[in-house]
Amino acid sequence: MIDRRLIQNFDWVLLLLTAAIIAVGLVTLYSALSYGGKVHAGILTRQLYWYGLGVLVMILAFSLDYQWLERFAYPAYVFGIVLLVAVLLQGKTVSGSKRWLDLGLVVAQPSELMKPLLVIGLARFFARQEKRGGYRLRELGLPAIMVIVPVVLVAMEPDLGTSALLLAISVSMILFVGVNLNSLLLLAGISLSSLPLFWFLMKGYQRQRVLTLLDPGRDPLGAGYHIIQSKIAVGSGQFWGKGFLKGTQSQLRFIPEHHTDFIFTVLAEEWGFVGSLLLLALFLCLLLRGLNVARRSRDQFGVLLGFGITAIIFWHVAVNIAMVLGMLPVVGIPLPLVSYGGSSAVVTMASVGILLNVAMRKFVFQK
Amino acid sequence: MTSFSPLSTSSINGERLRYPVVLYLVASVFVVLLLRLWYLQIIRGDSYRNLSENNRIRLEDIVPTRGIIYDRHGRILVDNRPAFNLAIVPEDVSDIHLTLGQLSGLLGVEQAQFMEKFQSAPKGAPFRPVLLKRDMTRDEVAAVESHRFDLSGVMVQIEPKRSYERPSFAAHLIGYLGEIEEAQLKGKRSQGYKLGDYLGKYGVELEWEEALKGERGGRQVEADAAGRQLRILREVPSQPGHNLVLTLDTGLQLRAERALEGKAGAIIALDPNTGDVLAMASSPAFDQNQFIRGLSATEWQSIVDNPLHPLENKSIQGQYPIGSTFKPVVLAAALEDGVVDPNTILSCYGEYRLGNHVYRCWKKGGHGELALHQALVQSCDIYFYQLGQKLGVDRMAAYGKGFRLGRKTLIRLNNEAAGLVPTAEWKLRRFGVPWQKGEDLVTAIGQGFLLATPIQMAVFYAAIANGGKFLRPRVVLRVEDPDGAVIKNVGPEIVGQLNLNPNTLSFLQGALEGVVQEPRGTGRVAQLRGKLHEIRVAGKTGTAQVIRAPEDEEEQDESEIPYKFRDHAWFVAYAPAEAPEIVVAVLVEHGGHGGSAAAPLAREVMEEYFSSRLVEERVARSQ
Numbered sequence: 008m009i010d011r012r013l014i015q016n017f018d019w020v021l022l023l024l025t026a027a028i029i030a031v032g033l034v035t036l037y038s039a040l041s042y043g044g045k046v047h048a049g050i051l052t053r054q055l056y057w058y059g060l061g062v063l064v065m066i067l068a069f070s071l072d073y074q075w076l077e078r079f080a081y082p083a084y085v086f087g088i089v090l091l092v093a094v095l096l097q098g099k100t101v102s103g104s105k106r107w108l109d110l111g112l113v114v115a116q117p118s119e120l121m122k123p124l125l126v127i128g129l130a131r132f133f134a135r136q137e138k139r140g141g142y143r144l145r146e147l148g149l150p151a152i153m154v155i156v157p158v159v160l161v162a163m164e165p166d167l168g169t170s171a172l173l174l175a176i177s178v179s180m181i182l183f184v185g186v187n188l189n190s191l192l193l194l195a196g197i198s199l200s201s202l203p204l205f206w207f208l209m210k211g212y213q214r215q216r217v218l219t220l221l222d223p224g225r226d227p228l229g230a231g232y233h234i235i236q237s238k239i240a241v242g243s244g245q246f247w248g249k250g251f252l253k254g255t256q257s258q259l260r261f262i263p264e265h266h267t268d269f270i271f272t273v274l275a276e277e278w279g280f281v282g283s284l285l286l287l288a289l290f291l292c293l294l295l296r297g298l299n300v301a302r303r304s305r306d307q308f309g310v311l312l313g314f315g316i317t318a319i320i321f322w323h324v325a326v327n328i329a330m331v332l333g334m335l336p337v338v339g340i341p342l343p344l345v346s347y348g349g350s351s352a353v354v355t356m357a358s359v360g361i362l363l364n365v366a367m368r369k370f371v372f373q374k
Numbered sequence: 375m376t377s378f379s380p381l382s383t384s385s386i387n388g389e390r391l392r393y394p395v396v397l398y399l400v401a402s403v404f405v406v407l408l409l410r411l412w413y414l415q416i417i418r419g420d421s422y423r424n425l426s427e428n429n430r431i432r433l434e435d436i437v438p439t440r441g442i443i444y445d446r447h448g449r450i451l452v453d454n455r456p457a458f459n460l461a462i463v464p465e466d467v468s469d470i471h472l473t474l475g476q477l478s479g480l481l482g483v484e485q486a487q488f489m490e491k492f493q494s495a496p497k498g499a500p501f502r503p504v505l506l507k508r509d510m511t512r513d514e515v516a517a518v519e520s521h522r523f524d525l526s527g528v529m530v531q532i533e534p535k536r537s538y539e540r541p542s543f544a545a546h547l548i549g550y551l552g553e554i555e556e557a558q559l560k561g562k563r564s565q566g567y568k569l570g571d572y573l574g575k576y577g578v579e580l581e582w583e584e585a586l587k588g589e590r591g592g593r594q595v596e597a598d599a600a601g602r603q604l605r606i607l608r609e610v611p612s613q614p615g616h617n618l619v620l621t622l623d624t625g626l627q628l629r630a631e632r633a634l635e636g637k638a639g640a641i642i643a644l645d646p647n648t649g650d651v652l653a654m655a656s657s658p659a660f661d662q663n664q665f666i667r668g669l670s671a672t673e674w675q676s677i678v679d680n681p682l683h684p685l686e687n688k689s690i691q692g693q694y695p696i697g698s699t700f701k702p703v704v705l706a707a708a709l710e711d712g713v714v715d716p717n718t719i720l721s722c723y724g725e726y727r728l729g730n731h732v733y734r735c736w737k738k739g740g741h742g743e744l745a746l747h748q749a750l751v752q753s754c755d756i757y758f759y760q761l762g763q764k765l766g767v768d769r770m771a772a773y774g775k776g777f778r779l780g781r782k783t784l785i786r787l788n789n790e791a792a793g794l795v796p797t798a799e800w801k802l803r804r805f806g807v808p809w810q811k812g813e814d815l816v817t818a819i820g821q822g823f824l825l826a827t828p829i830q831m832a833v834f835y836a837a838i839a840n841g842g843k844f845l846r847p848r849v850v851l852r853v854e855d856p857d858g859a860v861i862k863n864v865g866p867e868i869v870g871q872l873n874l875n876p877n878t879l880s881f882l883q884g885a886l887e888g889v890v891q892e893p894r895g896t897g898r899v900a901q902l903r904g905k906l907h908e909i910r911v912a913g914k915t916g917t918a919q920v921i922r923a924p925e926d927e928e929e930q931d932e933s934e935i936p937y938k939f940r941d942h943a944w945f946v947a948y949a950p951a952e953a954p955e956i957v958v959a960v961l962v963e964h965g966g967h968g969g970s971a972a973a974p975l976a977r978e979v980m981e982e983y984f985s986s987r988l989v990e991e992r993v994a995r996s997q
Contacts, residue, residue: 183396227592227593228591228610231594236431238414242414242423243419243427246415246419279415284411325403332414334410
């Protein structure tokens, strides 16, 4: 299955970039888990295990020809939806929302898995329905349903952040394949005008939730406080940072979730502008590399798959860091390959595996 | 480049045009993020570094005030008072041993005790004050305040504290608060509870926790390097809890508690038309304020070791044999099933023989010949043995269940017991021994396996009084917000119906009235006195054996029997007999005869009720 040509075409740069980000992530996680000279080794070990599993999944993801993904795109998509329904029916409730599914051995977040499955499904659809001059509205009916179902299911958990992210990834892909200009304007018009309707349908506490999401200052004891402390942590890093394990803000636990969603504060505080710049540069290179894979792919499915996977990583990085820097609402979006979290780590590594897969097989002729 | 494969379609070419746009978009997002980082870390870096070094911005809780509890007339039963807690912020203390030593000198508490509290505090967010001592006296507060500047990091926090206005008043009904336990906290964190919070642990305080608790607030505080508060940045006020208006009548409750003084037992007064619990006393009681102050180990031990179980709410939790207060069930069963009619005359010679056993009547010489009405009025055991023999246990059990014995009354208080109505099948299952004929007899006079709680008896007699409605006993009349606006009215709730022929019911009511008002009635003592003597009372006495009396021995004088072997005394009554307004159930543990030990207590409670009614009416008339 893997012949010499495949090895020649293996995208080592992509792999190295991924490894570099994981390395930065682990150093930061180590620091985030240190408190008063002690390290919370349990969580660190668990994350290492997850990366171990991630490597296996990644190998699996690039070994099999991605044509298989195309063949099983829809069943995989349906499987993802089933998991999302299962999580609503019997998920574990953690701080008021059901996001976790107990699978016996591990507890996983199906919404993480849904991201690549949705991308694969959409890639499959658009690869078979080629179109000149952009899609018209009525031709987008099926993909619209494919997007809306998981977006709504995730929003019901409720996990509005991930729901919005799924939407952003899908819209990126649809815009990428091209939409007829008139249809695009109409769609934008419909979306904007339906917002007040949603607002009208929401219950009081739901509106409150959305308002807090948009303006953390409304919740000075929760999100508002997190943002203040987050900005203090990042800002106090200044140019060179305070040094490894010397970040007082995050280490003194001013930052809640500082080993998960807010882990960037730890890096920015301890390594300053220089460190932040390095991580951002690594991510930017990874994304450009991902786009390159898409660009060079020889078939429509590969192009869309590469683009979609890259879009997943892009939106995570952009939304997470913008949130930490106080530019976007506080939503539970992890920083890929840096934040602690098994589902995210394994799914991101599988996604990189898919990118490697697409990169590797660009020359191989198919039937 | 080989990637420009001849197979590539125009659509892909079209997409290729979009790559520069995508690159441009991605790059510009990263530039924006970098600009933001530059702004935070370089331009504002100094000021953020400064804020971070002093860790200046902290979060403090504002504890909500718990709802006030009133009686039905608006008298305050439970309120809140300010309490002064001693706390310390670990990060602000330079030398913890020195500071704790100073505090120990000022307050006369051993330093080791403070140290232990300090070290066992959970490691949460930084700059969280650690509680050293709750509820200091005024003198202690003054001592700490006057040394404030030598004690860096030490603070006095003001917190609302629960205050039970009359010590031990309605203790079992109102209940008390306690500090949240760690195991409890796990499930309750999402409801906003935190370590160190107080929450309802017993009674109304427990059952109505949701309404009473209120909502925590908090503030963002900017502090100086020594931890002193400079200014409040943002504040979310706490929301006080809702107030409760109970169905309780303070005067009646006090009277009931006084009646039980020095005894173990329970008194319940219900309004038979609404199910309102007008009084619920269980003796011995406890002082709820002790739980708020915090019980010492010895205080706790003395409560737990007390053989009379002060923490048990005997009115809903105590399950007792009910003796002759069960007889109305047997009477109703016999009439309904046609076993007897009101004119059936049976003889009582003081003894009844079945097989080798001799069953006695409580009256040694016997009652002679009597009809059904007199059999209940005089509580003749021999008459009821014969009814029991004819009915059999299962028919009596069916009617017992019809009177809702053996199931909870659904009063909204914790630990209610269900009692027990035995059947032949139950006994076989439970003990593996078949039902004996003689047990039919014993059951007919409310002995044997039969068990009930005082609240069940009150609800049972209330249904006779009100013509057949089983009401759910109601403890809370309404919930009000802090401004007094009604949030929720708790309406009366009918949970069942007594399925008796109206003739049977009125016969039963007449007989119960005879028990108190007729010269030979066993409950004569409960007749109201003085101005109130015209109010007619209906009721039934019960003397429940705790152990089976030795069969062939001469009956002993009550005072010679050891306390724990003495009979339980019951009396359940309602008045006025023709239009009942109040039902009173009295149980005195090991009190002896129902007629002499329990009936007078019921009379006292009813007299209190009707005389305060008279006063009210007179006041109303004069206005």
